[in-house]
Amino acid sequence: MTERKPAKGNQRTIFICQGTGCVSGKSLVITGALEKNIAELKLKDVKVDFTGCHGFCEQGPVAIVDPDGIFYTHVTIDDVPEIVASHLRDNKPVERLFYKDPVTGNAIPYYKDIKFYSMQQRIILRNCGRINPERIEDYMAKGGFESLKKVLKTMTPEQVIDIIKKSGLRGRGGAGFSTGQKWEFCHNSRADQKYMICNADEGDPGAFMDRSTMEGDPCTVIEGMTIAAFAIGASEGYIYIRAEYPLAVKRVRLALKQAEGKGFLGDDILGSHFNFHVHVKEGAGAFVCGEETALMASIEGKRGMPRSRPPYPAVSGLWGKPSNINNVKTMATVPVIIQRGAEWYASTGTEKSKGTCVFALTGKIANSGLIEVPMGIKLREIIYEIGGGIPGGKKFKAVQTGGPSGGCLPEAYLDQPVDYESLTAGGSMMGSGGMVVMDEDTCMVDVARYFLSFTQAESCGKCVPCRVGTKQMLDVLERICAGEGRPEDTAFLQKLSEQIKAGSLCALGQTAPNPVLTTLRYFMDEYKAHIEEKRCPAMVCAALVRYYILPDKCMACGICARACPVEAIKGEKRMVHVIDQDKCIKCGTCQEVCPEKFGAVTKVSGEELDVPNEPTPVKERPKAEKSA
Amino acid sequence: MIPLATDNLVEADVREKLDKIFAGYKGRQEELIPILQEAQGAFRYLPAAALREIARFLQITENTVYGVATFYAQFKLTPLGRTVIRVCRGTACHVRGSSKVLAEIEKQLGIKAGETTPDLEYTLETVACIGACALAPTMTIDGETYGKMTAKKVAEVLGDRTKAG
Numbered sequence: 001m002t003e004r005k006p007a008k009g010n011q012r013t014i015f016i017c018q019g020t021g022c023v024s025g026k027s028l029v030i031t032g033a034l035e036k037n038i039a040e041l042k043l044k045d046v047k048v049d050f051t052g053c054h055g056f057c058e059q060g061p062v063a064i065v066d067p068d069g070i071f072y073t074h075v076t077i078d079d080v081p082e083i084v085a086s087h088l089r090d091n092k093p094v095e096r097l098f099y100k101d102p103v104t105g106n107a108i109p110y111y112k113d114i115k116f117y118s119m120q121q122r123i124i125l126r127n128c129g130r131i132n133p134e135r136i137e138d139y140m141a142k143g144g145f146e147s148l149k150k151v152l153k154t155m156t157p158e159q160v161i162d163i164i165k166k167s168g169l170r171g172r173g174g175a176g177f178s179t180g181q182k183w184e185f186c187h188n189s190r191a192d193q194k195y196m197i198c199n200a201d202e203g204d205p206g207a208f209m210d211r212s213t214m215e216g217d218p219c220t221v222i223e224g225m226t227i228a229a230f231a232i233g234a235s236e237g238y239i240y241i242r243a244e245y246p247l248a249v250k251r252v253r254l255a256l257k258q259a260e261g262k263g264f265l266g267d268d269i270l271g272s273h274f275n276f277h278v279h280v281k282e283g284a285g286a287f288v289c290g291e292e293t294a295l296m297a298s299i300e301g302k303r304g305m306p307r308s309r310p311p312y313p314a315v316s317g318l319w320g321k322p323s324n325i326n327n328v329k330t331m332a333t334v335p336v337i338i339q340r341g342a343e344w345y346a347s348t349g350t351e352k353s354k355g356t357c358v359f360a361l362t363g364k365i366a367n368s369g370l371i372e373v374p375m376g377i378k379l380r381e382i383i384y385e386i387g388g389g390i391p392g393g394k395k396f397k398a399v400q401t402g403g404p405s406g407g408c409l410p411e412a413y414l415d416q417p418v419d420y421e422s423l424t425a426g427g428s429m430m431g432s433g434g435m436v437v438m439d440e441d442t443c444m445v446d447v448a449r450y451f452l453s454f455t456q457a458e459s460c461g462k463c464v465p466c467r468v469g470t471k472q473m474l475d476v477l478e479r480i481c482a483g484e485g486r487p488e489d490t491a492f493l494q495k496l497s498e499q500i501k502a503g504s505l506c507a508l509g510q511t512a513p514n515p516v517l518t519t520l521r522y523f524m525d526e527y528k529a530h531i532e533e534k535r536c537p538a539m540v541c542a543a544l545v546r547y548y549i550l551p552d553k554c555m556a557c558g559i560c561a562r563a564c565p566v567e568a569i570k571g572e573k574r575m576v577h578v579i580d581q582d583k584c585i586k587c588g589t590c591q592e593v594c595p596e597k598f599g600a601v602t603k604v605s606g607e608e609l610d611v612p613n614e615p616t617p618v619k620e621r622p623k624a625e626k627s628a
Numbered sequence: 629m630i631p632l633a634t635d636n637l638v639e640a641d642v643r644e645k646l647d648k649i650f651a652g653y654k655g656r657q658e659e660l661i662p663i664l665q666e667a668q669g670a671f672r673y674l675p676a677a678a679l680r681e682i683a684r685f686l687q688i689t690e691n692t693v694y695g696v697a698t699f700y701a702q703f704k705l706t707p708l709g710r711t712v713i714r715v716c717r718g719t720a721c722h723v724r725g726s727s728k729v730l731a732e733i734e735k736q737l738g739i740k741a742g743e744t745t746p747d748l749e750y751t752l753e754t755v756a757c758i759g760a761c762a763l764a765p766t767m768t769i770d771g772e773t774y775g776k777m778t779a780k781k782v783a784e785v786l787g788d789r790t791k792a793g
Contacts (some may be wrong), residue, residue, distance in 0.1 A: 021759070021762055022765070207759075244755065244758065275629035284703065304700070363724070486713065565735060
């Protein structure tokens with residue numbers, strides 16, 4: 001997948017990733033250091049440039065050297081002098097910074113040989129990590145805006161809609177409605193003004209694909225939007241971006257300005273008499289604004305509360321005018337379909353779900369990052385081959401897709417194909433693309449409680465079943481986690497879930513019970529352990545765990561007693577330390593600080609250990625165990 | 629009802645700052661959220677006096693402005709601390725133990741999430757996701773990200789700042 005043109009002479013460019021993940025890893029400082037080092041060594045043929053997200057965030061900060069295609073991982077400021085002197089000056093790449101295959105331990109210098117990349121198929125993310133997102137010329141050099149030219153010069157809106165329909169593209173925002181049909185509805189509405197809106201209010205916790213797309217390749221989103229606007233007949237457009245994404249806002253604004261400068265936006269675009277102006281609207285921190293009618297209310301300057309549909313936005317949307325809303329990833333796909341054709345796109349994926357999907361793969365997984373895979377791939381392939389499996393030899397428990405609207409799928413689903421239909425059949429959903437892997441140390445009741453606390457806080461309050469129902473469910477889940485669950489609780493949660501689903505106006509309420517329903521369906525044993533045995537099998541729920549100091553392992557070093565925030569540990573020199581269970585707040589600090597060679601602190605759930613209540617003398621042990 | 633801060637800002641100062649902001653707008657309701665965002669940038673929170681002036685400028689009721697200001701999590705009606713700490717409570721951070729990190733910070737600062745220390749030094753907030761999931765659990769201090777946090781690292785990170793600051 002690395003196609004790089006041979007450079008003239010020794011011309012080299014080192015591209016540093018400046019996506020949010022790598023910036024968090026100090027990649028801006030590294031860029032500065034590279035520039036300084038290169039200037040000091042007076043290297044004339046070397047340039048420093050930057051890209052958006054490569055997706056392989058686990059390995060960040062990452063850098064790539066063109067035209068060699070050498071991929072560096074975990075770059076720190078201390079590595080800079082070596083990269084500059086050894087690779088950029090002496091042509092000897094720094095092998096120590098290559099990606100290391102976790103299984104073979106081999107150092108791999110190229111993208112295409114790394115399993116994380118080789119199993120992906122990048123359409124939406126095709127330019128992310130490959131171009132400087134702040135230079136429109138880079139996008140154009142990759143064929144950018146050619147699709148817009150083709151559309152404006154050779155096609156009618158009906159022809160555009162026809163191609164998108166034939167391609168089978170479905171909305172990447174979650175629900176998966178046919179994009180072509182959506183456009184057609186809006187196209188068929190008659191009005192003096194229509195609006196084209198891009199939904200970039202990516203609010204699902206654990207999801208960052210829209211942000212990375214905007215940060216890494218903002219122009220493709222703009223090109224897709226402009227093509228959509230032409231198809232539906234809109235002259236005004238909005239991109240609604242989450243305020244928590246300052247870098248994405250900055251890059252999209254810059255790209256809009258550059259696109260206007262090149263005549264791809266504005267009046268009479270490319271001499272076609274088609275006008276399209278795009279405005280950026282920053283969200284203000286309300287998850288529900290990802291819902292289309294709430295999003296439009298927010299653009300209008302109101303509280304972002306959903307309204308009932310119909311009328312659908314295609315008939316009456318923003319300011320009562322026909323409007324079309326598409327997700328960032330949907331927009332990024334459109335130019336490729338126009339360029340390569342509906343048949344080409346439809347050849348990837350499953351019968352009903354065409355093309356590729358992007359996931360933010362996170363949680364208990366070796367390779368956290370952003371991946372793009374063909375629809376129909378198996379969960380097992382994503383988690384174990386691309387994701388590199390679960391770190392620390394832990395056992396897989398569940399995978400959560402679709403964020404707070406989705407569900408947790410157990411091991412039995414690992415061999416199911418990933419597409420809209422099969423995820424929904426499992427009780428989860430595609431959602432916008434968060435994929436969080438959970439291992440044996442994750443408590444599924446706690447996960448359900450976590451998601452409910454999120455949706456309960458984010459419920460806008462309009463529909464009573466959602467506003468009051470999620471609060472009731474959260475109260476019950478908190479009670480179960482606190483060890484005060486009652487036998488009737490699971491049946492009550494089930495019933496309430498169904499009522500909330502049926503009685504809520506928008507997707508937030510309709511899907512909020514999904515995390516509870518799926519955990520009840522697949523992990524009932526964990527609910528039962530909490531309720532009947534007052535035991536948390538994953539030992540997560542603080543009220544259900546106890547910490548003990550093992551008398552035969554404690555060396556009376558006193559570290560735990562000093563670290564305990566509530567002075568719950570008794571002990572003195574040469575005396576086995578003891579935790580006062582009444583004072584203990586289960587913070588786990590003692591276990592964290594107990595020296596590994598002793599490992600004297602243990603955590604249990606659902607049982608009590610028979611250890612002395614008062615400090616007892618440390619037993620003499622053979623000298624071989626060197627004590628500190 | 630979320631109470632407004634009783635502030636001792638001089639009305640003339642509020643008006644002067646707001647007039648500068650209003651200069652960039654036409655006075656339509658759709659501009660309410662961007663104006664609130666700019667006003668919060670100028671005052672670090674939204675003083676009651678500013679909400680009233682904004683209502684007047686847009687010719688909408690104070691009630692509407694208050695309604696919008698309290699709907700969105702971004703808007704603060706009480707002053708923020710000089711240092712703002714945000715602990716990520718995204719799913720990836722949650723399964724990697726962010727609740728312990730949050731509890732530890734709450735303990736060290738003596739405030740709960742959403743609160744500000746009485747000396748206005750620290751504000752502690754949670755954020756749904758900052759999207760740096762590979763570094764989970766994460767937190768930010770004045771926008772700077774700290775990754776792979778543990779309860780133990782909290783003291784280090786906070787301690788560094790008190791020394792440095």
